[in-house]
Amino acid sequence: MIIRHLLAASAALLAGACALADRLQAEAPTQAPAAPAFPAFAHAPLSPEALLAHVNVLASDEFEGRAPGTNGERLTLDYISRAFAAAGLSPGARNSAGERGWFQEAPLVAATLESAPTLTINGRDGARQYAYATQFSAWTKRIEPHVQVTNAPLVFVGYGINAPELNWNDYEGVDMRGKIAVILINDPDFEAGEDRGFGGRAMTYYGRWTYKFEEAARQHAAGAIIIHETAPAAYPWAVIQSSTGSARWDIVRADRGASRANFEGWINNDVAMETFRRARLDFAELKARAQRRGFRAVRMNMTASLALDTRIEQRTTYNVVGVLPGASGVIASAANRIPGVSDVLPGAVTAAIPGDRSDEYVLYSAHWDHLGRCPAIDGDDICNGALDNATGTAALIELARRAAAEGRARRSMAFIAFTAEEQGLLGALYYRDNPAFPARNTVAAINMDGINSAGPTHDMEIVGHGQSEMDDLIAQALAAQGRRVEPDSTPEHGSFYRSDQLHLAQLGIPVLYTSNGVDMVNGGVERGRALNEAYIANNYHKPSDEVTPEWDMSGGAQDLEALYAVGRGLADGDAWPQWRASSEFRAARAASGR
């Protein structure tokens, strides 16, 4: 209306069409809010320039490392939701009041230590005290302001695994009530050079630290301590230390954490070795025993004491959910779309049109969060998380832009930016329990955590290779690019269980989770491996995970074109990819009703 008025009133006064256009542009904001300005949107969708432009904003110091609950979260949520809207997505979440919007509320509990605790380990030679963060890490999953363990006996439980289906129980014959479990990281055949039921060098879920604490809780242990070793943990102590300074988050559990041990934590390798020496136990020999079936837990004749004073706050953080609604299978163009059928949220959709698959969803996901403020290195205390996972967030936005630019697919395409991944995959865990789209209607999911920023590669790696038919789809997409797929080169890192796809897989949704290839066009496998190792050693979860002048997103953009082809192909078709017969997630798919 204001434009019409302007045209009529001003046309005669303006010298030409250009001036008119300028005038209209200048006047328009007085009526409607300005379209959000995204410099990245000046570039072609999914281009290296567009990706880098998003990363530069999301990983800037202004965003303070994107920790949930901080101003960095507010800025990040604002950025992603505006970008989704500008890309042409519709809001895909409902809030707790049932209103449709961009944000899925995830109520979490944040526990912050009031002061640095001290770990005391007592032996026949007296007591030794250890310093928080540098020598040990500890927290409680209990929603209690004060937990305490006093002179609790230490029991070495090997890998802390109870796997009835493998006839393996490291807790056999030991009552852990009132005691502290001392646990090895990874699983028994990681160093054995052969598969003894735990995937050989590949890590199984039994090797993950999250499992160790869950099992210690099932054993009613008073405390659980994991011994840090860099190789089997797959990361240095600095990674554990980096999360000692900030709040620990969890979803709000029904029992408020009461079923968990009083405390959970890690000790560094020096403290562990000193403790075994003081106990006159041969660590290497015990570890070798723990790697064999029939291992029995060993009382260390040492005790430990620890008290944790925790400030507890319930806070809400947010997943961001956007959707490009599917067009009907028989009415493929947006112009012919029946209003109210193709763009409503699940639950309200009835497949009234033959061939309509708009109530079926293909998901893309990436976690938006990172660590926020972290222990300073060279005066820098912002863990910017440029690679981890500003790149994945940028990819999510650009995939949405690319999809919307191409027009609606037959099925709906959903784009989810998960929160609190770094706190234990909590946004995805919340989604698992409260899915925005029914799992049985979700065709597949493609999760992104770290996009190649080092330049083009001849290959891409599949993390969790062999799990599902998603392997075949990405192989085809790469073949079309003249590239190839490789299985995960470091399955011992257990990466398949270490990002949000785990909780989507637990819903039974076949997931594709790739990582950058190592066979670089410039420098080959040698350079690719060296760059990966350097990132883990120097930048992973450190303030130096920042954009540097060496960054080259051209390989990442190519990777994302392949991921786009997989998702788009599924969204335009009617296939339902399957889990392989050997997959541990196949049963969950059947249970979902699909």
Ligand SMILES: [Zn+2]
């Ligand atoms: Zn990540």
